[in-house]
Amino acid sequence: MLERRADRLWTYEEPLRFLGFEIGRITTVIRLSSGGLFVQSPAELTPDLRAALSELGEVRFVAPASKLHGHLNMEEYREAFPGVELLAAPGLPARRPDLTFDALLGDTPDPRWSPDVDQVAVMGNRWLTEIAFFHRPSGTVILGDVGYHVGRESPLRTRLMARTMGVYGRVGPTLDFRLTIRNEATFRRSIQSILAWEFDRVIPGHGEVIETGGKRAVIEGFDRLLD
Ligand SMILES: [Fe+2]
Known part of the structure; x- marks a missing residue:
């Protein structure tokens, strides 16, 4: 159920209905060099997911993307x-x-995960500061709502809704x-900090993972916001 994306990096897509359309939410699991697991945007902890995580290692850290994205199931992880x-x-x-x-x-990764994971606080929005993560060993950027990526693989209804929301076919x-x-x-500076990372893969909060060409996709996706 966990999809292996690279060495020590997995994703899990949880089905989610949002405003009446299917849009998955993606959980990212990183095995730190220290051995523990860093789980970003935790999905509902079903018995199957719990077993799959336990097979990978000890869950040490659970992180949301923002106050809106990726915090719903945290209490289940505390208990488990x-x-x-x-x-x-x-x-x-x-x-x-x-x-x-x-x-x-915030903007500074804790020494316990900084050997593997860097982070940037994406600021400048009135309501929402999101934390973007970077898994250095695999060159992967991990986003939340700042990074929708709904493409051709999504159901028609989702694609149409994504168009309306201005997120179809772009990050x-x-x-x-x-x-x-x-x-x-401030927002531009945050995105520039993300672009300073050496990455090729992008795991969006919702939609489809970009396995390669991720940096170009972020530059193109944010173009009007970067001028
Ligand atoms: Fe979200």
Whole structure:
């Protein structure tokens, strides 16, 4: 059920209905050099997923992309994996007072995952600061709602909806996110920080993984936001 993408890197696509259309949400699993697992945007922890994760290693860190993306199932991971640390995105502790977070994610990766994983806080939007991750060994950028990528493999209805939301066939945020960027220079700087990473693969929050040519896709997807 976990799809191996590269050495120590897996994804899992969870079906999700959003505004009446099928759009999967992608969970990324990284095995750190230290052996533990770093799970980004955790999917519902079904018995099958729990077993699959346990086979890969000990789940050590669970991270959302933002206060809106990738935090829904965190409590299940806390219960299932006693040693796990839950990481918060900016604004998430206030939305999830039921959870106790072990750390707040910002621009600087913790030394416990920094040998393998770097991160950038994508800022500049009025409502939402998202954390973008970079798995250095496999050259993979991992996004949330800042990186939709709905392409030809998606169902027709999803493609039509993606068109309306301004995310069909390109990597990038939806129209409403674009329209609520408050500080363009700050947003641009964040995307430039992502582009400074040496990557080829992009795992979007929703849609289809780009196995190769990811950097070009990000440059093209954000073109009007980078001027
Ligand atoms: Fe999302």
